[in-house]
Amino acid sequence: MDCFALVKNNNIESNKIKPMTKTRLEAFSDGVFAIVITLLILNIHIPEVDYAHLKEALIAIIPNLVSYVMSFIIIGVYWVAHHRNFMLISKVDSIFLWLNILLLLFVSFIPFPTYLIGQYPFRKIPLIIYGFNLIAANGTGFIMMLYIKYHPELGLGEKTLKSFKTQIPVYIGVNASYLAAILLAGTFPKISYAIYIIVLFVLVVIYQTKNIIKS
Numbered sequence: 001m002d003c004f005a006l007v008k009n010n011n012i013e014s015n016k017i018k019p020m021t022k023t024r025l026e027a028f029s030d031g032v033f034a035i036v037i038t039l040l041i042l043n044i045h046i047p048e049v050d051y052a053h054l055k056e057a058l059i060a061i062i063p064n065l066v067s068y069v070m071s072f073i074i075i076g077v078y079w080v081a082h083h084r085n086f087m088l089i090s091k092v093d094s095i096f097l098w099l100n101i102l103l104l105l106f107v108s109f110i111p112f113p114t115y116l117i118g119q120y121p122f123r124k125i126p127l128i129i130y131g132f133n134l135i136a137a138n139g140t141g142f143i144m145m146l147y148i149k150y151h152p153e154l155g156l157g158e159k160t161l162k163s164f165k166t167q168i169p170v171y172i173g174v175n176a177s178y179l180a181a182i183l184l185a186g187t188f189p190k191i192s193y194a195i196y197i198i199v200l201f202v203l204v205v206i207y208q209t210k211n212i213i214k215s
Contacts, residue, residue: 017158018111019148020092020094020097021091021092022086022091022092024091025092025097025100026083026086027032029082029100029104030079031179032104032108033075033078033079033082033104033107035113036075036107036108037072037075037076037079037108039111040068040071040072040075040110040111040114041068042111043067043068043111043115043118044061044064044065044068044112044118045061046058046061047060048114061118063117063118063119064118064119065118066118066121066151067114067115067117067118067121068114068118068184070114070196070197070200071110071111071114073200073204074098074110074134074200076105076186077112077200077207078107078137078141080207081141081207082141085141085144085145085163087164088155088156088159088160089148089150089154089155089156089160090154090156091153091154092154093151093154095110095147096144096147096148096151096154099144100144101145102140102185103137103141103144105138106133106137106140107137108156109133110133110134110137110183112129112133113126113129113130113133114130116129116130116200117130117193121193122182122189122193123189124185124186124189127181127182127185127189127192127193127196128182128185130177130196131178131181131182131185131192132182132195133183134178134196135175135178135179138171138174138175138178139175142167142171145164145167146164148164149158149161149164170206174199174203177195177198177199178195178196178199180195181193181195181196
């Protein structure tokens with residue numbers, strides 16, 4: 001009887017659902033980032049024209065190309081930040097898992113306002129939607145780090161806390177800039193557009209030269 005009970009208990013243990021691992025969640029996230037960044041190119045369409053009008057057709061899609069490059073780099077920045085943040089945690093739980101999915105939701109939405117900005121450059125509504133999309137993604141990322149801070153069993157101790165404190169000024173500055181771009185979209189759309197590009201450039205410089213999230 002004892003042998004049968006032992007076998008039964010072993011079967012029960014083996015049938016239990018194993019928690020999501022950090023590695024599996026990161027692999028899933030990488031896949032989503034790869035798909036989203038690929039979808040951006042679908043927003044660019046070259047009209048079927050004869051060669052005599054090719055130049056005009058290419059000029060006409062310049063706004064689409066600019067929005068494509070801008071969003072491509074933005075998603076790249078999100079991916080780099082996501083990767084480096086995951087290097088600061090040791091494991092994940094169910095709440096962090098769903099926060100990560102929420103982040104991916106906002107990231108996967110980026111191709112939509114990218115298309116709008118390409119089709120309607122320097123227009124209020126596309127610029128506002130773009131800004132709110134980026135703020136939502138940034139806010140979710142900040143909540144994820146805040147969750148790790150208050151659940152130290154998921155992090156790497158002092159290293160994680162130090163990195164979190166370093167990121168706070170960046171989060172505040174970036175989202176304040178996006179909010180300013182949203183408020184200026186109606187009256188000064190070109191300035192609003194420029195803010196998105198400037199913030200992107202600053203983020204690339206920060207990650208490349210200052211390495212605010214140390215590996």
